[in-house]
Amino acid sequence: MMVWYVLIAVGTIICAIQAMRAVRLLTAALWLAGTSALVSVAIYLLGAPEVAAVELSVGAGLVTVLFVFAINLTGKEAVDERSLIPKPLAWVLIAVAIGCLAFLLLPGVITLPSEEVEPSLRDILWGTRRLDLWLQIVMIFSGVLGVLGLLGTSQVDLSFPGREDE
Amino acid sequence: MNISALNVFLILVVCLFTIGIYGLLITRNLIKMIVVLQILVKPAILAFVLAGHLRGQHNLGQSLALTVIVADTIVAVLGLSLAVQVRKHFGTLDLKHLNTLRR
Numbered sequence: 591m592m593v594w595y596v597l598i599a600v601g602t603i604i605c606a607i608q609a610m611r612a613v614r615l616l617t618a619a620l621w622l623a624g625t626s627a628l629v630s631v632a633i634y635l636l637g638a639p640e641v642a643a644v645e646l647s648v649g650a651g652l653v654t655v656l657f658v659f660a661i662n663l664t665g666k667e668a669v670d671e672r673s674l675i676p677k678p679l680a681w682v683l684i685a686v687a688i689g690c691l692a693f694l695l696l697p698g699v700i701t702l703p704s705e706e707v708e709p710s711l712r713d714i715l716w717g718t719r720r721l722d723l724w725l726q727i728v729m730i731f732s733g734v735l736g737v738l739g740l741l742g743t744s745q746v747d748l749s750f751p752g753r754e755d756e
Numbered sequence: 757m758n759i760s761a762l763n764v765f766l767i768l769v770v771c772l773f774t775i776g777i778y779g780l781l782i783t784r785n786l787i788k789m790i791v792v793l794q795i796l797v798k799p800a801i802l803a804f805v806l807a808g809h810l811r812g813q814h815n816l817g818q819s820l821a822l823t824v825i826v827a828d829t830i831v832a833v834l835g836l837s838l839a840v841q842v843r844k845h846f847g848t849l850d851l852k853h854l855n856t857l858r859r
Binding site: 592596599610615618622633644645649653657660663665672677680681684708710715718730732733739 | 764773774777795802808812819828840849851
């Protein structure tokens, strides 16, 4: 079983790196879908089947469809691969970010609540975390507005410079 | 699940976080940046579930992970919508050329 965990982890990392390195946007979106699918398998193995199902359907399904739709609307665009900031500086910033994460793992930095009998997912969602639920409803409405923004741009002017698929 | 398998997933969280931060820093295309942002959120979801598993509070971890998934999806939708509008008004998605908010 351990071999499967390692394979899933390595596959996820490869998919994420390919999504980051892909030159074509459509390819990057498909690698991202692969990353989401493998992450959902990892979540399932960690004992959270509900979240795994949502991640698989939303992360690997809905988001990929949205990416393909947006890429079709914007068209292909060649972007200079040189980054705006030097790559050594990027690695320094990554080291700082991981250092901050590691600091949080030091004993005594975060005091966790004592373990108690855990309520069901339904009780947590609709009772303890009710504010989260309302926030999610507000976010979903703003997402609907975002989709309207996407759909409202069907008549993109094709005469803009830089559009290469004409 | 033994502790070594949990270590594998913990290493996966750190690796995905590193890839996400690095990609976010070096990417110049707006849509590619949203792709990388999606990669950056995956370790957060995984970390919530992992922490719930480690603490024996599966349902709390799942609840928080669900909230992150919803927020992540909405960020992708709004970001893509903005990217399409930017492409429509400025004719490019390259961040280097988007140094003004005026059309």
